[in-house]
Amino acid sequence: MTRARPPLPPAGADDSVAAVGEFGVIARVVARSGSAALAEVGPGDDAAVVRTPDGRVVACTDVLVEGRHFRRNWSSAEDVGHKAAAANLADIAAMGAVPTALLVGLACPADTPATWLEGVATGMAAECAPFGAAVVGGDTSASAPDSAAVVLSVTALGDLGGRAPVTRGGARPGDVVAVAGRLGWSACGLAVLRRGFTAPAAAVAAHRRPTPPYAAGPAAADAGATAMCDTSDGLLADVGHLATDSGVLVDLDRGALERGFVQATGPLPQVAAALGGDPMAWVLTGGEDHALVATFPPAAQLPAGWTTIGVVREIDDEGPGVRVDGVPAAQVAADLGEGTGHVHFG
Structure with a gap:
């Protein structure tokens, strides 16, 4: 057995999100996020526009909190991205739908490495790619001054493709x-x-x-x-x-x-x-x-x-x-x- 690696070192002064800045971080993350096949307007505007071929939108949200859902000394940035996307994409699949897009809210300390966030975006993009889905928008914020945790809030959208949604409430005796x-x-x-x-x-x-x-x-x-x-x-x-x-x-x-x-x-x-x-x-x-x-x-x-x-x-x-x-x-x-x-x- 191999011992787990120690915690990550702090970001260099030129790589922290504070040094790179909000829009610099967004630009670097978007560059790694891929594109959604059904998005008419993607990241960069006030809101995204995603086509809904079925006419109905399946939507869900999960929040991942560092220390509760992931640890940076246990998982790489790409691991965290995969995991954050998967938690939401699975909920879309559980309704009988196919994922179409993700929206991501991020709160992190000012000394978070921007390259770490790029890794998260890469992981999310890879998890979404098989469906032609991608991150189409979101928001960023500095976390509370006394908090060292990264928080990711991910919303997934999906399309039913003409199917009736499969809920939790339809099981019948004999099934x-x-x-x-x-x-x-x-x-x-x-x-x-x-x-x-x-x-x-x-x-x-x-x-x-x-x-x-x-x-x-x-x-x-x-x-x-x-x-x-x-x-x-x-x-x-x-x-x-x-x-x-x-x-x-x-x-x-x-x-x-x-x-x-x-x-x-x-x-x-x-x-x-x-x-x-x-x-x-x-x-x-x-x-x-x-x-x-x-x-x-x-x-x-x-x-x-x-x-x-x-x-x-x-x-x-x-x-x-x-x-x-x-x-x-x-x-x-x-x-x-x-x-x-x-x-x-x-």
């Missing part, structure tokens, strides 16, 4: 529950980094740059998915939101999850053995993989890349919720020594 993407890899990588190591590389890379299955969202919508969301806060937590919004009980199959996400090729068993943990804790409660979880009618043909992990049932006296092999999610998580997922103000 099957399925997942596309990885579960537990980001949390596994975070556990490695917290212990000062940077290997196994696959786990650490999964935390630094999640790889959401973007194409699986529109494919699920086309296949008749009744409800869908991404797993930003953990499988139990996010399926819990889906169950509550749909007014149903979701019963997950632990065996299916173990076969699909622990016993399959990947770093989870190796790292869990080294750290003395249970890989199912990461699968069930770890966030930031941005896998997609959806429900489908029982007769539906699941698209490629989707794995069945449970079933939707009628609610009982305890109301909507999530169980794993019939055991309430909170009890399952407690037995693993975890909460059911990430709590933003916990």
Whole structure:
């Protein structure tokens, strides 16, 4: 195992955002941001203009705070850019839409290296490029005088392409529950980094740059998915939101999850053995993989890349919720020594 690198040195006087200036920073970032295929007016004006072929706009926002969502001594600037974009693009995919553009708000200390921000822009551009999307505008500000943290607020726009949006509220008893993407890899990588190591590389890379299955969202919508969301806060937590919004009980199959996400090729068993943990804790409660979880009618043909992990049932006296092999999610998580997922103000 390799020890994590130390914190970055401060910016040189000629590279800080204070020296480069607001519009110098914007110019350097825009030069690395690419162009959006559907943008009629891009960065540089009072607002962007983005075409909406479907006639409807899917929109979402995520805020990433240094020290909470990323650390500069753990992740490169490009890693942070990839991660910030992915968190939003996955939400667009979870509605059954295709991303079209990003808007980015930035607050940072005056001594932040401008070259670091260029790296963030490069990472965002690379994450957006496969869709023909790009950053089309945003805003910059100095952070509070007593704050050393960088804050990124990213808004993503998307197009449904004629599909009905797939919300969290459409699951019905009898539907099957399925997942596309990885579960537990980001949390596994975070556990490695917290212990000062940077290997196994696959786990650490999964935390630094999640790889959401973007194409699986529109494919699920086309296949008749009744409800869908991404797993930003953990499988139990996010399926819990889906169950509550749909007014149903979701019963997950632990065996299916173990076969699909622990016993399959990947770093989870190796790292869990080294750290003395249970890989199912990461699968069930770890966030930031941005896998997609959806429900489908029982007769539906699941698209490629989707794995069945449970079933939707009628609610009982305890109301909507999530169980794993019939055991309430909170009890399952407690037995693993975890909460059911990430709590933003916990």
